[in-house]
Amino acid sequence: MLLTTIVLSLREIRRHMLRSFLTVLGVVIGVAAVVTMVTLGSAATKSVQSQIASLGSNLLTVIPGQGFGRGGGGPPPQPFKPEDVDAIRTQIAGVIATAPQVQSSVTAIRNSANWSVTVNGTSDDYLAGQQWSVVDGRAFTSADEEAGRSVCLIGNTIRTNLYRAEEPVGTRIRLGDVSCEVIGLLATRGQGGFGQDYDNTILMPYKAVQRRLTGNRNVQTIMVAVDPRYDSKAIQDAIRALLRERRKLDADKDDDFNIFDTKQLSDTLSGATNTLTGIVTAVAAISLLVGGIGIMNIMLVSVTERTREIGIRLAIGAIAREVLLQFLVEAIVLASLGGLIGLLLALLACMSLSLALHLPFLWLPRINLVAFAISALIGVIFGFFPARRAAALNPIDALRHE
């Protein structure tokens, strides 16, 4: 009987194709909007997280200088020294890797070709913290670092532009005025989250960069990789206290350095995405509500229009429950069909938008299932009142209805 009722309601919906479609438009739009937004939101979050993971998971970056938005004035911030890096490495618990960074932009020259690159003077801890590896050749050792040898690791973009098919490891490359031995090729990392090209980087022991390129002992930033089992906040506080002491800041002075946390960044961005998803979902929920009212409206019209039919059904022996079920099933089937169309639209929208926005394409079974269930539920809720009205009709009056 239930199956028959579903078949009958499908037949009834097919008879009023246009009207049925317009009726469920609200549900279609609501479902499509919710599913698309939640899916794209997840994709965006995932993309942001993977970009931040590509920065190295749970990294702290310590930069000299006062907080943003303070305006200029005052002496330039005191830079870090290599001893600060050693202090963090040896005195703070829960730190996996600590690496100084001394950066310099130079022109790399190989034979007659030249290419603009960023030289990053650091230690081998940097590769560990960034979860970056050397695919060919070797990383530099602490001996290289101590001696400040002129050795370097090059990224893939540099290899492509300066070496073409040639094997880079073992060759020499000129960085500005400095000649340098290429001892390894870095794994390809692609673009960072903020547009910079990781593969256009040359890594050198920081002492070599200080001595040969920058000419001082300054360390521009310190990268600290935190053990995920430790509380990042506590470690930040410990580093802050340590650096304040080392920089001899009085208690009433503000910090003259900043600590950035990639995890915090990731949380902030995910939070923004979640807020946006929440807002659009709320709007879509209103659309679903309006869609439900639309269904109720049309079902009421349908009941009035089909009063005679209901009279006939009652006269030939349909009981109230069967008439109720018929109209209820019709509303549910209608709303569910709307939900299915909405899911299909959402799928198409997600496919094209993820292409357009350079996001990974996702299909989330849970949100699809939930949205479909909600559309069916709308059918139940908004179909019940019209169906009950149909079931309560008096057969004699219904048969006389014009």
Place this chain on the structure above:
Amino acid sequence: MTEPLISLRGVTKRYGTGPNAFEALKGIDLDIGAGDFLAVMGPSGSGKSTTMNILGCLDVPTDGAFLFRGVHVEGISRDERSLLRRRYLGFVFQGFNLLARTTALENVELPLLYRGEDRKQRRDLGMAALERVGLERWANHSPAELSGGQQQRVAIARALVTHPDVLLADEPTGNLDSQRSVEIMELLTDLNQSSGITVLMVTHEADMAAYARTIVHFKDGLVEQVEHGGRA
């Protein structure tokens, strides 16, 4: 005499309450035997439609007794009346009352749907009923594609498909020309005689009533006269 199929005893029907109350039936006594062909006649407001509604279990008497197959049914519930109609009664209306945009066969199958018959059974019984009224070739046509006489025959097939004890026809020829009317009356007569179905028919026209075995005249909410004989 055997027990009648249907008995009304002192049946009244009152609409409204207090000073505005209108008494449509003022005490009807009527016995209808199984296999009878009964025509109900009378002017508008005489109570004949109200009586038919009560006999068809579409309405309930205000007072009095209604026995169907010897069982009191005047007090049964709405759903019980539905089930009684489903099991024992078939209806034919003046306006045919077929479902539009639904084929003749689907219309005829409708009562079987509520009986829970399976697809094949519905089809077989539906086709048999259409054959009985001579419309098997029109099974897949919608009512709009059929003439009035054909539509009424589809409606009769729909009433017949469950093999009811009683066929209630409310002015079945009211919307038809005389040629089609005669065809419908001959079909009803045939059903009454060869299948033994009890036929209760409301009509305004004396020449249609003439097909019946018994003619009951209503006037002012009372049975004025019962005429036996007729053509049958």
